Amino acid sequence: MRKLKNPLSAMAGILLIMLVSVVFLSARCSSNPENASTVYADPGLKTELSKESVSALESLQKANRELTSMILPSVVTLDVVETRKVQNNIDGFPWFFFNRPQDQKDGQGEREYEAEGMGSGVIVRKTGKTYYVLTNQHVTGNAKTISVMLYNGDKVQGKLIGSDQRKDVALVSFDYDKDLRVAVLGDSNTVQVGDLTYAIGAPMGYVSTVTSGIVSAVGRSGGPNRNNINDFIQTDAAINQGNSGGPLVNIYGEVIGINNWIVSSSGGSQGLAFSIPINNLKKAIDDFITSGEIKYGWLGVQLLEINDKFRESLNLKDIEGAFAGQVFLGSPADKGGIKPGDYITEVNSTKVKSVDDILRVIADLKPGESSSFKILRKGKEISATVKIEERDEKNVADSSKLWPGFVPSPLTEEIIKQLELKKGQNGVLVTSLQAKSPAAVMSLQPGDLIVKVNGKDVKDVLSFYDELSNAKGEIWFDFIREGHNLVTPKIKR
Template identity: 55%
Template sequence: MLVKQKIRSLLVSAVGMCMAAIVLTVSCSANPASATTVYADTKRSEAITKETISLLEGLQSANRQVSAAILPSVVTLSVTEIKKVRNPLSGDGFPWFFFGMPNQENGEKSDDKDSGGQEYKAEGMGSGVIVRKSGNTYYVLTNQHVTGSAEKITVKLYNGHTAEGKLVGGDQRRDIALVSFESTEKDIVIAELGNSEAVEVGDIVFAVGSPLGYVSTVTRGMVSAVGRSGGPNNNINDFIQTDAAINQGNSGGPLVNIYGQVIGINTWIASSSGGSQGLGFSIPINNVKAAIDSLISDGKLKYGWVGVQLVSADETMLKALKVEDKAGALAIDVFLSSPAFKGGIRPGDFVIKLNGKEVKNVDQLVRDVGDLRSGSTAEFVVIRDGAEQKLSVKIEERDQKIVTDSSKIWPGFVPYELTEDVRDKLKLDKKQNGVLVTNIRNKTPAVIVGLKSGDIITAVNDTPVNNTREFYRELSKAKKEVWFDVLREGQMLSTLRFKF
């Protein structure tokens, strides 16, 4: 009996312990917070402060706002262009080349009699930004190397709709083109154009376009440099450099500032692989604002023409003219009877201002002159013989036939300072004065009067000249005719007289 009671007691205790264990197990499963298991959806890092999160949320919100502001204005352009290449069986060179690369022969057709050529359709893709609206007509700014002389253009809008595009016009020297399309949609957004003159290194920028066919892509970076020169096709632009990722297909798309304003048109990249390496270049929007109106009204850019050939003088020339501390462009030649010549600009003038704007370099002055309207009057400030002069010039339209007429280029050679190094190389007397004749151009007055490269000009119209500055001074005084006294192979002689 006693043994049965002990067994019953042990059983009750065991059951009690099991029940306790069951309760404990159920309790642990129902309360994860008390377990050693950690779930990803409940983990919050204490290392990231509220202040940091707030800052990053503000940055993220800013990115979203800028993207939302510009994306509806950016389009994708699908372009079909008829090109002609030589028959690969003719043995006249490799037949294939890539669509969309700037090329002087882009869009030009060969003579129909050329039996070695054949036509084919080249298709490509680029980007553009809507910059103007007139009624139901919208205008898209892009690159000329994107459109070429397109036969067919399809414009794909941000909302996915498409429209047939029409090539309004383009310009190869600036690598810009304008495409139009018709639409009655109400949600098409016109981009706001900013001021690229205000852009500085370090500014945050966004590049928008369709790189590699991925439409409506936004990348962010900063302005790495401004005023860059170079680029394909010997264009006359300066460029904004950025590390925002730009790839093939981005061409023609906008570079945007933090205000959602277009400050540039993405144009080319410097790359050893063909992909983005953080070296993207955009045409400053101020370079093309005036061009938009010209393309709409005329289908092309009508460049203003002054009739001056400009160079970036080297240090020796700048010192000889006493302008080494100045920024500007040297007028090395002036076309006879041109607006510049009529307005009083002469060879040797160092141009420092145009209509009150300081001249930074040759390319900038060429662009600014090109923007001047035919018939308008421009004020140039030049330094001649150490003194500033203001000259008024009536602008004419650029005529390629006149520009290529060498007989009108005055004087048609580049005078160079007789430095000690030049005297040594030419084995001249160390006391020899004058200027060295270099870079004579064919069919120019310099050839007509009998000058030869290597001549030393010692006098202009019988007035002795000791250096480049004195040479240009006397040349600018000439009114009706000019002749030179020169030293050639140890002999003194006078040239023929050139009459204006």
């Protein structure tokens, strides 16, 4: 959570004072001194802990002190100024509270303003006199200036080396003549529920703050960034605005995560905090230093989250993996023999559990290197070797190469009734049709019922993918649209 300083802070401050006054007033009015009972401490009573208990607590306290003194010098506070652009909208609010200037029309132009924010970071690398700080992308934004405040109170000018929204990660560098402690990066794959954790940062501007808790869960998904490909470590260590980018540390003083976001109804810590596992970010550090950007691996498949009905139709019940619903023509997957309908279960001998899981694995594969895949096809396990390429957003967005260009959905009794099909009708329904795709070129439309592939009957989703896999050379579909039996033009695969 990046702590923002915005143009409405003064107004927010007034409202906050009013709110606090109401809270104080309510609390004061609710108390009744006449009915209240007061209990005083009895100076004659004494409580003593056993020597064993005191010794155990002293050992715990000593360990806490040693651990925090080891990691605190690696944690920095980042003051960021970035230039943002906003569209001048109707009513002119908030820039022109009542009336816009005479020469400005509705929605005309953009206005630039400087936004200040604060977050945390952790020193993860040193080269000569240059130190590198790992933090969140939402902390740095498109920074115009970055001021780095060290644990010893010194302030130095930082430089944004690289940032990435998909992983919400950024790397900042600064030069410094004195020796500073570089944090040790742990192995987040070994983190388990119940492990002790320490969160360090500058919550609400209180620099070098340490809070503690446990790992509440691992492998969480979600977060405010819908495009993120991270999973998250959940902890109940107190994390607030200003903690973003700071480290989550284990009992060995190793960084196991970078604090990222919280769930809260009040805006403050409620014991639901989430950190990006450090293993998700290790490659990013190297990529940023080498090229200023993350080099993502690209397989070239469209992975689909499939429901229970779809899973049953493919005989994949209780089997973990990721379903390749479509393949980009000419992509690494296409060249390596992966086909639409394949179910990927392993990458480089590492089992994948879900679509999110394999997205993270593929993202960290090095472009140019070959990787091995285990897939299920027609109920049999086969292997494929694929030479991974670098992800290019133009390729990812090119639906004209997405084969077949739609998602075949299984027929249900409800759909058969809605489409007024005969009872026991076989086939698959065209859904999620991609514009300019081969299916679109063949004039298919959403709602069409595919009943044959190259003259071979399609009974269900499984048989559709089987026949699609068997088809060679020219391909065409027999389909039903509004009760009419039609055939698509033939295209070369």
